[in-house]
Amino acid sequence: MHKALIVAAISLLTSASFASAQEQLPSSLAFPGSFWISAGEAGPAEPGNTVGHASFEQGITVFRHGPWFVTPFVNASLVADSRGYEWNDRNPVSVGVKLQRRTPGGVIYGGGGIMIERNPATGHRRHASLFSGYWTGWQLDTSSHVGATPFGLPGSLNFASGLMNGREPDNWVSWAMVQQGVRVYRHYGIAAVPYTSLQASIDTKDRPWNNRATADLGFKAVRAIGGAAIEAGVAQRTQRQFQSGQQTSEPVMFVNLWVGWNPSATLSR
Numbered sequence: 001m002h003k004a005l006i007v008a009a010i011s012l013l014t015s016a017s018f019a020s021a022q023e024q025l026p027s028s029l030a031f032p033g034s035f036w037i038s039a040g041e042a043g044p045a046e047p048g049n050t051v052g053h054a055s056f057e058q059g060i061t062v063f064r065h066g067p068w069f070v071t072p073f074v075n076a077s078l079v080a081d082s083r084g085y086e087w088n089d090r091n092p093v094s095v096g097v098k099l100q101r102r103t104p105g106g107v108i109y110g111g112g113g114i115m116i117e118r119n120p121a122t123g124h125r126r127h128a129s130l131f132s133g134y135w136t137g138w139q140l141d142t143s144s145h146v147g148a149t150p151f152g153l154p155g156s157l158n159f160a161s162g163l164m165n166g167r168e169p170d171n172w173v174s175w176a177m178v179q180q181g182v183r184v185y186r187h188y189g190i191a192a193v194p195y196t197s198l199q200a201s202i203d204t205k206d207r208p209w210n211n212r213a214t215a216d217l218g219f220k221a222v223r224a225i226g227g228a229a230i231e232a233g234v235a236q237r238t239q240r241q242f243q244s245g246q247q248t249s250e251p252v253m254f255v256n257l258w259v260g261w262n263p264s265a266t267l268s269r
Contacts, residue, residue, distance in 0.1 A: 032071070033058040034260040042081065042088070044248035045212055045239040050082040059098070067102040087209045092117035092166050094129055106136030106157075117166025127169035131162030152183035154193065168203075173210050175201035181220075191222045193233075202242070211242040220254075228259040 039052040059073035074095050081088035096113015110132035118125050137156035161174035181195035196217050203210035218235025231254075238249040 030061040031058065031262045032061065032260075033262060034258065036256070036258040038254075038256045040254045041252050043214060043237050043239050043252065044250040045214075045241060046081075046083070046085070046209075047248075047250075048083070049085070049088070051079065051088055052081070053077070053079045069098075069100045069102070071098045071100065072096070073098060085209070086120060086167060087207070090117060090165075090167060096129060103136070105138065106134065108132075108134050115164075115166045115169075119167055119169055124169075125166075127163070127166045129163055131160060131164055133158070133160035133162075135159075152191075153181070154183060155180040168205065168207070171203050171205040171207065171210070173201060173203040175199065189223055189225075192219070193222055194219050195233075206243065208241055208243060213240045213242070214238070216252075227261055228257070230257045231255070 033056075035054075035056045037052075037054045040050065042049040042051045055075065055077040057073055057075040059071040061069055061071045063070035072095075074093070076093045077091065079088055079090045093116045094113055095116075096111055098109050098111035100107050100109040112128065112130045115127045115129040116125055117127070119127070135156065135158045137154075139152045139154045155178070157176075157178045159174075159176040161172070163169060163172060165171060165173065177197065177199040179195060179197035181193040183191050183193050185192040196215075198213070198215050200213040201210050215238045216235040218233055218237075220231045220233025220235075222229065222231045234251065234253050236249060237252050238247065240247040
């Protein structure tokens with residue numbers, strides 16, 4: 001099977017996290033964590049390139065006042081590709097703190113910390129990390145796909161911006177993604193979901209891999225099991241490079257897995 005789309009995995013990660021949070025809001029002290037893994041084609045902008053991505057994060061919610069939460073966390077990721085591109089081959093470890101504010105249907109967050117990752121240009125391994133973002137979702141994947149009715153409209157909107165790459169420690173990157181699905185059928189816990197998604201990213205250094213737009217029109221099967229979710233599907237993917245204006249399109253297939261535990265209190269019913 002041709003494989004997948006890291007962006008879809010990010011969407012699945014946030015969707016599953018939100019749905020689990022609706023099932024159980026923890027007390028003021030909580031230990032939200034997650035693990036996700038994805039393997040797949042980078043897309044037509046990097047033809048023939050296969051990318052694998054795994055990420056683990058563990059946090060502890062140490063303060064809660066109304067809709068505000070403070071969560072120290074540690075995150076470790078591994079990214080590798082078949083072409084050896086520096087922007088894909090990474091293994092960062094981050095230690096930091098998030099300040100989060102719950103909103104109706106979503107969360108606004110910001111924070112910072114230290115990222116440990118070697119910068120090939122300087123050899124330095126420790127870098128400041130700053131980030132902010134917003135996420136909201138509706139009829140989210142896990143809750144929608146195990147619901148009582150066969151029809152649903154799971155979707156999400158995600159935005160993030162900051163210094164988030166140790167290989168490019170002075171490069172400020174911003175990206176946004178929106179995804180909308182239509183659950184048309186469910187059998188034995190497996191939901192059939194046609195979907196469309198759009199992602200765009202920009203940076204301050206004009207790196208081509210950070211300045212592109214990606215659009216998918218596809219179909220996926222989703223299975224939610226407790227605190228885990230897995231999806232597999234196909235899509236026609238179109239990518240446009242902002243600097244050159246080049247636009248390419250090709251079919252892709254993908255498989256993604258997400259597992260979470262003790263979800264964050266920052267998402268509300």
